[in-house]
Amino acid sequence: MKNKTNLVGLTLAECEAFAEKIGEKKYRGRQLYKWIYVKKTAFFDEMTDLPALLRDKLAETARIGFLEIADVDDRSLSGSVKYLFKLPDNFFIESVYIPDVSRKTLCISSQVGCALNCRFCATAKLGLKRHLSTGEIVDQVLTIMRMRDEEISNIVFMGMGEPFANYENVIKAATLLSDDNGLAIGARRIVISTAGIADKIIRYADEGHKFRLAISLNSPFQEQRSQLMPISRRWDVNNVLAAVKYYAKKSRKIPTLEYVLLDGLNDTKEHATALKKIVKSMPCKVNLIPYNPTGDNFSRPGAAQVNQFAQWLLPLNAGLSVRWSKGDDSNAACGQLAGKKQEWVR
């Protein structure tokens, strides 16, 4: 099975090249691309405009995705559903489906585990196992659309992993997801969230991508931020903010600053004042995320404190939202994705 080419993750040009490689005409690649990303089929047998012989040849040489559904958790009262996928090398990753009145969002993973070791995040506890390929990233979306028989309108790269640590695969996946001739999820409906890898933010700005960008700030103070997010020792908060400003200016897009609220730690008036100063210095939006417990030493501030923190930020000439995570009653909320089964293998 592993010798077969995974067609999920191939661009149109790569599908055409694959067709030629197996001795077929180039346009067969275009047909394949359509079957995979537009019609979202998983089986060559369903590709009715391909000759039977070609369908047999494809079944021998290729596959449409390698992800296996290992578990589906739909216990959350909010309607969000957590999907656990098994990879061919027995690692596990998770994706979360989050329905809303106007959108169906999928929170997807970019790595198995994560190297960044943010203290409040469940994925950090796994360490980094490996990057996901482009195909493994896109296949989360295709498999879930097929299972649910439903289109996904929005994508957030906020599952397991640091997207900008797996930059090429993530950008290629987002490009495929947004291809008008393929999956056609609007680029403005795709959010890439980074813990703040400044050189990649600059590169992202220079390359002119249309996907939205979110940065996990979590503390305006370098010393505290470094304790919470060790990556801040490599790229300090001033570096990251300078990169975000560069991005905002160059792209003329409005980045989001995400801010996980940790009770008694980063939810004081002093923090709000410093955050407000940052927000006033650049075009951006603020997204407050009350911490979701992951079984460590932090706790979530009460609703009154969350509201107080938001009040301290006002008036603000910028969008401000509070993300009360919807999946938290089934361990599917922000920062809670750890693919717990991981412990059973390797």
Ligand code: SAH
């Ligand atoms: N590595 C990327 C994307 C994954 S985390 C990043 O850091 O942005 C997605 C968001 O969830 C980040 O804003 C992160 O700060 C937040 N997060 C992580 N653990 C959390 C937790 N336990 N509760 C609430 N938010 C959390």
